[in-house]
Amino acid sequence: MQEFDIAIIGAGIGGASLAAMLAGGVPGRRILLAERESFPGYHTTGRSAALYSVLYGNSTVCTLTAASRAFFMDPPPGFADHPLLTPRGVLYITDDPQSDAVREIRESAIRTGATALEMSPRAALDMVPILHPGPLRGALWEADAMDMDVHAIHQGFLRRAKAGGVELRTDAALTGAGWDGSAWTLSFADGPVRAKKLVNAAGAWADELARMAGVPTVGLMPLRRTAMMLDPPPGFDIHRWPAVIDAGGSFYFKPDAGMILASPADETPSPPCDAQADEMDIAICVDRVQASADLPVRRVSRSWAGLRSFVADRSPVVGAPASHPSFFWFAAQGGYGIQMAPALARVGASLLDHGVLPADIADAGVSVADLSPDRCKGE
Incomplete structure (x- = not known):
């Protein structure tokens, strides 16, 4: 049975961007990015209106969108071969x-x-x-609002993740998840894998994944x-x-x-x-x-x-609930997931690796409590 340190379920913009930010961060760490469809981004990511606006969303979303602009304007080398944002207003x-x-x-x-x-x-x-x-x-x-090249952004994150050693699997629907006290056993059609941490980036299916894993939902x-x-x-x-x-x-x-x-x-x-x-x-x-x-x-x-x-307050859900520290939410991104992807992925990677927010995000007024799944009332 293959073993991973982190298994991310869902390779839309959320899972792809988080995998990219985690890739290469810890030497020897094994990360699985599993997508139920034949190609990543089939659902919400591939159906975006492709508009970047820092005035679109609540205060947390707007702050994370503004914090993503520098990445979009000057992405890492090789991320894309043309600008990710173009003027629109x-x-x-x-x-x-x-x-x-x-x-x-x-x-x-x-x-x-x-x-x-x-x-x-x-x-x-x-x-x-x-x-x-x-x-x-x-x-x-x-x-300063811009058109976004959603395909280029998504593919850039996927390339960066794979270049950093992330294993991407498509047609990989998760059919079971069980925690034995030390690792998750995750069931797929081609066999089970084990992972120390399970990341829920399943988009509209995020509460369903939580139920499968025996974790309280967030009222998605x-x-x-x-x-x-x-x-x-x-x-x-x-x-x-x-x-x-x-x-x-x-x-x-x-x-x-x-x-x-x-x-x-x-x-x-x-x-x-x-x-x-x-x-x-x-x-x-x-x-x-x-x-x-x-x-x-x-x-x-x-x-x-x-x-x-x-979820009810329309802010993303990022973090592990106190009751299940090995289950990490990266969900409820609404219609803002692409425009805030770079900053939110940095938030997710920092919380997974260090338990704290990046300093610039915290300084901008976003707190761990603003994103925590424990703020949400699910089942």
Whole structure:
């Protein structure tokens, strides 16, 4: 039976980035990265809207996103052969400039040192001429928001992990996990392995993995989000347009490969599954976008859905519960896993190896308690 020091279950952006940060850290350490699908990133990672914004998420998420920027802008040698981030910008639009949602965006900007420039409706229309002036009462402009090359980021972490000696297995669904007091015995179709520590990076399946292992769950809530590709409006050059996000969270759209990527920003509870777009959510998206912009929709060229998994406070869950120190959570990354991946992976690696947060993350105001699974109420 093969023996590993750490077994990471799930090779999406969470598991891949953590494996990359752990790789080569301890001489001779053996790490297994096991993925149930035929290729990593099949589920949530491969269905991302691919937008980097330090104003998107709660205070913990925004802090971790801001702390990831330096890695994205200057990745390690060989990580990728082209830039991971490219300029896009985000225009947050609102029909109520004094709303709580707008206030939270302003507060996120102050907390992270980002710029959320107040813009008049006229200035917003100059940037995105198809916006309807009627419901547009104000806007905030995040100039430093970027498009992310999600595939390059994910593959860069996987390459870095494998170069550091991590063993990646695909088509490796975990079917059993038992702790005997010294190691985990993990059951796979091709035979069992043993590991001293088990890392739960199983995305929407993270609570299911915890139940399998006999560990208390964290109350994970997988929420379906729908996205679609629409034809651009005739007569406009959309390539320089920013992403447009309703500050209240009811929709967003942005240019993507010559098309318009749009979403109703839906959050429909779902069991862990291979999520598919729902016709009603597609219709809702079209209705919401057209209520705010003159975007004729003759057809939906492609649609899809992914699961964004949260716990109650919408912060990630990273760390071992006091009751099971050999079981390490790396889950509940919501829709923010890619944009905060470098910093969150450093957090996970530091907690696994040293039991403390990286100094810069702690100094930025994130605590172990903010991330601990013991804060969560599951089963």
